[in-house]
């Protein structure tokens with residue numbers, strides 16, 4: 246068993262989620278403390294600019310390097326806070342910040358300085374989780390399904406775990422244990438951008454704006470006509486894939502636009518082609534705090550839709566815990582992707598190990614022969 250700190254900064258660009266997990270990458274012995282370190286507004290803006298320009302940015306761009314350093318600094322801070330609470334951590338799983346995801350061009354780009362994180366914490370860091378699968382022809386996302394399946398621990402299916410982050414993704418564990426997954430469509434990202442544009446707040450807090458609006462059905466069907474939604478899984482998205490939807494709803498009132506974008510996310514979930522209809526949906530990610538999204542999903546799906554807390558899970562820390570879990574899988578050479586999850590050719594391991602400078606070889610590395 247390893248004690249691992251998992252670090253995740255998602256597509257919402259809202260900050261770092263950090264969590265401690267005890268796991269061997271197969272079984273989960275337990276969880277330690279978790280925390281969220283929000284990015285200040287200026288860093289969000291800078292990171293957003295990098296993300297918007299990522300298709301043309303050279304990797305050595307000074308602006309990119311500055312944002313990468315600043316983002317890593319928050320990860321260092323988060324990891325150190327957890328180290329102060331849990332002194333015997335073995336390693337770190339560090340997702341980094343996705344600024345571009347283009348698997349069709351064999352490219353996925355997470356920024357973050359693993360050397361700096363390793364040096365500052367004295368710990369070995371597993372990072373770059375997605376590129377091995379993308380290089381092999383897979384989508385490189387979503388990667389959370391192995392973790393969802395381990396948490397479900399053979400519970401009778403078919404059950405769906407839905408993450409509503411900036412992008413939304415689903416894991417379906419079928420009755421025979423097969424894990425199916427894909428990104429379903431937008432999650433909160435469009436709503437966040439719309440809310441920022443019209444209210445100056447980073448998100449539509451508690452869905453208050455959307456709740457006052459009426460869905461524009463013509464626009465909604467127009468948005469859902471995108472071929473992505475009919476494509477079978479596995480499939481994955483960049484945060485900006487549906488950014489043009491904001492222009493398409495630009496003539497709506499702020500409230501109607503928010504209502505239409507909220508139902509866009511929900512209908513994209515409902516229309517996702519799945520091999521089995523889930524009898525139960527468990528929801529994690531920030532979108533489960535939005536009552537408009539949750540209400541619309543209950544109406545659209547017609548089966549129980551509940552936050553993952555119903556299963557005793559922590560829906561805000563789940564992705565951070567996941568990258569701790571995947572780090573443990575990585576050091577053991579276990580798969581973190583699979584053909585039914587990311588569409589790659591095989592069950593593949595992934596992640597890269599970075600140890601800063603002359604750090605003493607950790608005990609776990611001697612035991613696993615990974616050194």
Ligand SMILES: Nc1ncnc2c1ncn2[C@@H]1O[C@H](COP(=O)(O)OP(=O)(O)OP(=O)(O)O)[C@@H](O)[C@H]1O
Nearest residue numbers: 255256257410411412433448450451530531534535
């Ligand atoms: N009270 C709330 N009301 C409405 N929306 C909320 C609320 N709380 C959180 N959110 C939404 O949740 C988002 C953050 O969700 P989360 O942290 O799961 O995203 P992420 O991990 O960055 O994304 P991804 O999973 O795509 O990487 C916020 O940007 C916001 O849109």
Ligand SMILES: CC(=O)N[C@H]1[C@@H]2OC[C@@H](O2)[C@@H](O)[C@@H]1O[C@H](C)C(=O)O
Nearest residue numbers: 256343346386387388389410412414
């Ligand atoms: C490329 C990338 O960072 N994708 C994220 C994003 O955020 C949600 C969805 O799109 C998911 O595919 C993935 O994150 C989770 C943690 C995953 O890999 O499972």
